[in-house]
Amino acid sequence: MRYLSESLSGLFSVNYFKILLFLLALIPSLSLNGQYFGKNKVKYKNMNWKMVETPHFNIYYYNGGEYLAEFAANVAEDSYREISYDLSWDLKKKIPILVYDSHNDFQQTNVTPGIIEEQVGGFTEIYKSRIVVPFDGSYEEFRHVINHELTHAFQYDILYGKNTASTIISQVTTDIPLWFIEGMAEYESRWLDPETDIFMRDLILNGEYIKIQDLWMYGGYLIYKEGQMIEYYLTQTFGKKILGDILFKCKTEKSFEKAVKSSTGLTLEELDGEIRTFLRKRYFSYYDNKSEYTQFSSRITKCDSTYFLNAGGSISPNGNYTAFFSDRTGRYSVYLKNIFTNKTKLIIGGEKTRDYEQMHILRPYIGWFPDSKSFAFVTKSGSRDCIHIYNLRKKKVVKRISFDLNAIYSPSVSPDGKTMVFTGIRNGMEDIYMVRLKDDKNYRRLTFDKYDDREPVFYDDSTIIFVSDRPKDNEWVYGEYSIWAYNINNDSLYEVMNKKFHNISKPAVYKNNIYFTSNDEGFGNIFRLNYDRGIVEKITDVLCGISNVSVSKNGKWAVFDGVKGMRKDLYLIKDISLLKPKKFTPVAYNMRYTKNIGIVYKKTKARTVFNADIMMGYLGYSSYGGAFGQGLFLFSDLYGDNELLVQMDLGSYNILNGNYYAQYMNLKHRFNLGIALNKYTSTNYYSNPIAVILNNNYGIALYADLPFDKFNRIEETINYNYYVDSLFIYDQTEEQFYLNGIYSYHSLFPSIAFVHDDALDSYMGYVSGNLFRLELQRSLVFNRRDMMDFYYLFLDYRHYSTFFKRYTLATRLIGDAGGGIDASRFTISGVDGLRGYDYGDINGKYVWLFQNELRFRLLKDITFDNPIPIRFGSIYSAIFLDVGSGFDNYNDYVPVARNVNGWQLEDIKADAGISFRVNLGITLLQFDITKRLNLMHFEGDTKYTLWLGGLY
DSSP states (O other): OSSSSSSOOOOOOOOHHHHHHHHHHHGGGSSSSSSOOOOOOOOOOOOOOOEESSEEEEEEOOOOOHHHHHHHHHHHHHHHHHHHHHTOOOOSOEEEEEEESSHHEEEEEEEEOOOTTEEEEEEEOTOOEEEEEOOOOHHHHHHHHHHHHHEEEHHHHHHHHHHHHHHHHHHHHOOOOOHHHHHHHHHHSSSSSSHHHHHHHHHHTTTOOGGGGGGGGGTTHHHHHHHHHHHHHHHHHOTTTTTHHHHHHHHSSOOOOHHHHHHHSSOHHHHHHHHHHHOOOGGGGGGTTSGGGGOOOOEOOOTTOOOOBBEEEOOTTTTEEEEEETTTSOOOOOEEEETTTEEEEEEEEOOOTTTEEEEOOOOOEEEEESSSSSEEEEEEEEEEEEEEETTTTTTTTEEEEEEESSSEEEEEEEETEEEEEEEEEEEEEEEEEEEGGGGTTEEEOOSSSSOEEEEEEETTEEEEEEEOOSSSSSOTEEEEEEEEEETTTEEEEEEEOOBBOOOOOOEEEETTEEEEEETTTBEEEEEEEETTEEEEEEOBBSSSEEEEEOOOOTTEEEEEEEEEETTEEEEEOGGGGGGBBOOOOOOOOOOOOOOOOOOOOOOEOOOEEEEEEEEEEEEETTTTTEEEEEEEEHHHHETTSEEEEEEEEEEOOOGSSSSEEEEEEEOOSSSEEEEEEEEHHHHEETTTTOOOOOOEEEEEEEEEESSSSSSEEEEEEEEEEEEEEEEEEETTTTTEEEEEHHHHHEEEEEEEEEEEEOOOOEEEEEOOOOOOOOEEEOOOOOOOTOOOOOOEEOOOOOOOETTTEEEEEEEEEEEEESSSOOOOOOESSSSSSSSTTTSSEEESEEEEEEEEEEEEEEEEEEEEOOOSSSSEEEEEEEEEEEEEEESOOOOOOOSSSETTTTESSSSSSEEEEEEEEOOSSSSSSEEEEEEEEEETEEEEEEEEEEEOOOOO
């Protein structure tokens, strides 16, 4: 998988847990209503797939993506040759590549069932080797992701083979850390690039470098970039074939450390020492010749250990405020900082409502209105991107603008405040658009071609400047950017700058000066372009990386994003006009690049192949029990829109007594539809008299869910079950069982549920937000003699809030009510309810449960090196209180009662205690110490419970 940016920590490098994770991942598929809570993947668009076929690939695209498919074909074939040579390997069959016109479309894919966040730039599915990539406007990034994911396809083919059984077995037995896998994919797709140089320099100079022997414990962006640099060093030292050699030896040696030793002659510790020496020589030589941020600016935000990013700082025209994005609450949100009072406040809490479903944090640009009273920003809002205009005085969003575009970025407002320009992606092309704010229903498309036109701003009322990789006269070289101007009055286009850069941030304008940032030297710096002369000069010379610069209307105050210690903060320059030109020496990085090599391809109709994702099981026979076995088969089409699951557990003695389940799901449209058939067998034993009841349950279920957005949905299910109970009585005289009778009955019951989920998950459970589920079931009775009669109402509400950045208060309220002749009873006692009581102790037709936990980290980072390296992370703890009750009749319900000792709990039960928790990767290991509570005093014995399971 290609992550564009992320900060996560991994848990295990030991692959013995992977098969358990794989099997647990199948559990949601075993019922139609697969998730109790969970966010929604909404299918807003139906793709009409077409195909381009090349010698090694089938490229799938839909309307508007024709050029992207052709570009992808060239990149994939060129990358194939490079990777095949480096790894001395050829793929055994054609690889399917699914191309999406935008990231918004990409997030709707059903190739993977999980929610795809903005930081995911693409992925390679392991069982069918499907490569899935979006276009985000940049052809260079598009090339990079295709190359990266194709590397994974080669890795999976080498390590795991082409069938499910070999894949699972190899995953279990092959010890290879994720940093090596992702680092190789980054190296093969980029070799060495400025972003990696900046990132690694920051690690080395700020003491954040992770030793190779410890890198298996980490995840996210860190392992991509540090892994890439390690593998760059290996290829520079031992040749390009070294990576393939290590990969192959990982498969035979079953140990990564042994594979490295065999290939390089070095232990991981020795290799780490050599790489650190290499990096110190590479970076420390710059220390005395470069500037720290604080030598010409002051830091106005400060990340800490709980969050990593303050970005997209945009200073108001009057210089009083800076609007920016931050993840300080765990969600990307919009903040406003008063530069003079230094106060910061949350303006828009992101990622928990439909309107602010996702902030475009990878292009975090905010546009101010000229009066400094309002600003505009873009979010994903349901099916489309939306421009929001926030008014400071009214303290709310006063206008929303949305168009039928695949994506929107970088809004900017004209000097008169009447017009807005922005970047839009439509049908695989990123262009510049303009809209009059009084008539915001219609836009004007200013550019209309394949070139990457982005980040527009107004130079004056009639001129727009923007960043583009379009050619002036010569052949198009995608990924080489300059600054261009567009005249609104005569629709003319002309290049403003006399240099090309591999990346340019959104420009900032003051009079005839245009400011922007670029990292072409391997250092991110601020540049100043003179619009009239077209001359560009570098005006900062820093050690690490500046990205994004914004300048106030008076041309003095400026805000920029600066990275230090893997964290990004905002810095304020009090007078940017005083910064003097610095020497500019572009570095010629030897980066991967694919020219148009004229690959031969043919367009053809997309083939919808329905084949196996997973086929696994076993079959046996014993003279005592007869045939036995289990099987699991999962089939799907190429796009993941249709799924068929078959599961069987063959019964002993008689194969007809086994358990069977078949499920079909259609996920192609917004309405998810499904049908399931099942046959379950259970056996109940009785001692007085000695008897056995064999129960056979034959059922069918129809399922539909309608997601309103990412956070809310309605679920509807209709279940029909036919039960056949066979009663066998033991005859002690004959010493054998005989059939006493067969009884049959059935049930038909629809159910409907409303589900809301905006909770933020973390390493140890949810930390903020809400979960809510309200469900009603009611049986339909046409013949009381043999039809079940019941109804149930379920309520489950959970709220999470974090304070002081260390403590989480988790609250849960459950209420269950049932009725009818055949109503079941509920229980609320046990490890996930009233913990001071055993399972089933507290039960009834009506139950309620209220729980509160104060969760916190007790000990940090527990790691064992031997006999196998396992990192448990931290030990967490919680102080809890549980209160609940179960009863059958309201008239007999006595919550509390008074006796000689005063008021006491009667039908209400309570307990309190403390819990200690360790994340094992696949589940939590929990140790609870609980005492029953009766109002103000404890009673009974202390209960000690060690168990495996998740948190509410």
